[in-house]
Amino acid sequence: MAFIFTVVALSSWLRLTLALLTPADFKGIGGAADPSFFESVVEFPPWLASLTQRTSWPTEANPPFIRTPGLDLSSGIPANPLHQQVTACVSQCSFDCNGCLGPNDIAACSQLLQTFDDGPTDATPALLDFFKSSGQISSFFVIGTQVLAFPDTLRAEHQAGHFIGSHTWNHPYLPSLSNEDVAAQLQWASWAINVTAGIVPRYFRPPYGGLDDRVRAIALKLGLMPVVWAHDTNDWRMIEENRTENQTLADVQSWISTSSTGVILEHDRAAITVNTGMKIHQMVGQQRLAAPACKNAGAPWYQ
Ligand SMILES: *[C@@H]1O[C@H](CO)[C@@H](O)[C@H](O)[C@H]1NC(C)=O
Numbered sequence: 001m002a003f004i005f006t007v008v009a010l011s012s013w014l015r016l017t018l019a020l021l022t023p024a025d026f027k028g029i030g031g032a033a034d035p036s037f038f039e040s041v042v043e044f045p046p047w048l049a050s051l052t053q054r055t056s057w058p059t060e061a062n063p064p065f066i067r068t069p070g071l072d073l074s075s076g077i078p079a080n081p082l083h084q085q086v087t088a089c090v091s092q093c094s095f096d097c098n099g100c101l102g103p104n105d106i107a108a109c110s111q112l113l114q115t116f117d118d119g120p121t122d123a124t125p126a127l128l129d130f131f132k133s134s135g136q137i138s139s140f141f142v143i144g145t146q147v148l149a150f151p152d153t154l155r156a157e158h159q160a161g162h163f164i165g166s167h168t169w170n171h172p173y174l175p176s177l178s179n180e181d182v183a184a185q186l187q188w189a190s191w192a193i194n195v196t197a198g199i200v201p202r203y204f205r206p207p208y209g210g211l212d213d214r215v216r217a218i219a220l221k222l223g224l225m226p227v228v229w230a231h232d233t234n235d236w237r238m239i240e241e242n243r244t245e246n247q248t249l250a251d252v253q254s255w256i257s258t259s260s261t262g263v264i265l266e267h268d269r270a271a272i273t274v275n276t277g278m279k280i281h282q283m284v285g286q287q288r289l290a291a292p293a294c295k296n297a298g299a300p301w302y303q
Pocket residue numbers: 047190191194195198200
């Protein structure tokens with residue numbers, strides 16, 4: 001399978017400075033929240049307080065790892081070296097470094113399948129309205145801190161029947177983090193999604209495609225399987241760089257002309273990418289699956 005990204009594309013990702021329309025006290029994807037902001041939107045529930053011995057959602061750059069019953073990080077995790085994005089790629093089965101897929105990873109699909117990362121944001125409701133009017137479901141990989149900033153949008157997404165997966169707590173490059181910090185990123189995202197929408201994800205998408213066997217093993221201990229992609233729209237370059245919508249749509253047209261299969265990476269991060277997403281939906285057509293069904297029809301979406 002050919003992967004449509006390059007070292008240049010990935011290093012551009014590193015330079016992203018994200019400017020989102022967000023509530024005043026929340027700095028947006030990868031950014032911090034003022035202390036007590038999250039609690040003002042989504043109550044930190046008693047069961048999570050008793051599990052974590054905390055009284056509030058994390059505002060640290062790295063959320064704390066919480067030892068929970070039955071979660072054992074002391075065995076069964078490959079001792080791969082930690083590495084930064086791009087600069088120190090390792091020769092493992094790594095999706096972002098060499099396009100390698102693990103046995104549980106979803107990238108192939110029997111149809112061209114749209115997936116949207118980095119929400120919920122102010123741009124997401126327009127996409128939900130669009131899918132409602134076309135009677136379709138789609139797949140969303142949500143960031144924990146965005147979930148707490150836009151809880152009503154996550155609930156609307158879930159209630160409309162869309163598939164929800166985790167996209168970590170605050171969007172780090174997971175192969176650069178310790179085992180405990182990787183686990184913490186996945187724990188806190190699952191808790192934010194559970195507290196907000198009452199579902200515990202079974203699938204996650206690693207930010208920047210940062211996925212090796214160490215990250216896979218830790219995720220599996222938390223009940224999470226990876227969804228990556230076969231086609232990258234590079235739609236974020238329409239926000240951050242000079243990519244045009246026509247260039248993006250031309251890529252989609254070429255995927256339609258060639259195999260017409262595989263998971264497509266998009267973002268509901270801004271109005272411009274959401275608008276392009278609607279056009280892509282009209283191009284790829286109706287009868288979309290949800291991401292889990294690409295590999296295993298009928299598989300449950302949540303734990
Ligand atoms: C999900 O939330 C419920 C309470 O609504 C809680 O009992 C359960 O332990 C939570 N599970 C996870 C994995 O967060």
